[in-house]
Amino acid sequence: MSMFKQLLKMTTPIFLLFYSMACVAEPSATIEVSAQIEAGCVFQQSPIGLNFGIHASTAQESTVTANISNTQQTWKIECTPNTPVNITFGNGKSVNTQTQNRRLKHNSAEHYLDYMLYQDANLSQPIGTTSDNTLTKQSTTQNYLLDFQIYGVVDLSQGAVNKMPGQYTDDVLITITW
Numbered sequence: 001m002s003m004f005k006q007l008l009k010m011t012t013p014i015f016l017l018f019y020s021m022a023c024v025a026e027p028s029a030t031i032e033v034s035a036q037i038e039a040g041c042v043f044q045q046s047p048i049g050l051n052f053g054i055h056a057s058t059a060q061e062s063t064v065t066a067n068i069s070n071t072q073q074t075w076k077i078e079c080t081p082n083t084p085v086n087i088t089f090g091n092g093k094s095v096n097t098q099t100q101n102r103r104l105k106h107n108s109a110e111h112y113l114d115y116m117l118y119q120d121a122n123l124s125q126p127i128g129t130t131s132d133n134t135l136t137k138q139s140t141t142q143n144y145l146l147d148f149q150i151y152g153v154v155d156l157s158q159g160a161v162n163k164m165p166g167q168y169t170d171d172v173l174i175t176i177t178w
Contacts, residue, residue, distance in 0.1 A: 041079035043176055048074050050152045052104075052115075057163045059156045067121070067151045075174070077146045079139040083178050085146060086136055089117060090173035091129040100129045104154065104168035111164045115154040117172070123153060 052066045070077050079085050094105040094112060103112040117127040119135055127133050127150070137146045156163070 039080040039083045039178060041077060041083065041085060041176055041178055043174075044076045046074040046076075050117075050150060052152065052154050055156060057165045058161060059163075060161070062155050062157045064154045064156055065123075065151060066154075067149050069149045070146050072145070077176060078144040079146060079178060081139055081141040081144060084136060084138050085176055085178045086134050087146070087148070088134045088175045088177070089127050089150075090133075090175070092170040092172045094170050095129055102129060102170060102172070104170050106164055107167045107169060109164055109166070111166075111168075112159075113154055113156070113163070113168050114158060115152055115170070118151040118153070119148070121149070121151060123151060 046068075048068065050066050050068050052064050055061070055064065068074055077085070077087070091100075092102040094103040095101065096103055096112070096114070099114075101114045102117065103114050105112055116123075119125045119127055125132075127135070135148055137148055139146055
């Protein structure tokens with residue numbers, strides 16, 4: 001028998017012995033399982049908007065108001081407790097680029113009604129288009145729903161005495177960051 005075959009016969013049992021000992025020495029092991037949860041918010045688009053109501057084309061009221069609250073039926077902006085949140089209001093689709101006023105646009109014609117947004121019922125804290133357009137709020141452990149209202153004012157005495165009848169609308173983008 002060749003020397004190679006004898007060496008192979010002798011080393012094979014030794015190798016198998018070491019191999020089986022290694023397998024028996026560690027029959028089980030653990031793995032780490034983990035997750036990290038970060039603060040966050042949920043924001044649903046509201047089917048309810050800021051509605052100034054129905055008025056005659058000859059209406060001349062200078063202060064027509066409307067308001068909307070963040071509730072379970074509207075935006076429903078809810079956040080992790082004690083999370084500071086910035087709510088930023090966009091300019092709207094029909095902003096007047098010269099005056100920076102938000103405007104309601106007639107649905108089928110180039111007719112507009114200026115309007116303003118406010119963060120208080122006294123209409124003393126405007127939500128601007130170039131600055132002051134962000135509200136800072138914080139959820140609490142008792143109320144995950146952010147507590148705020150938005151107030152709007154449209155001046156029907158502006159422009160023509162006899163406004164074009166029809167629906168006037170605008171879309172304002174609301175962005176939340178935390």
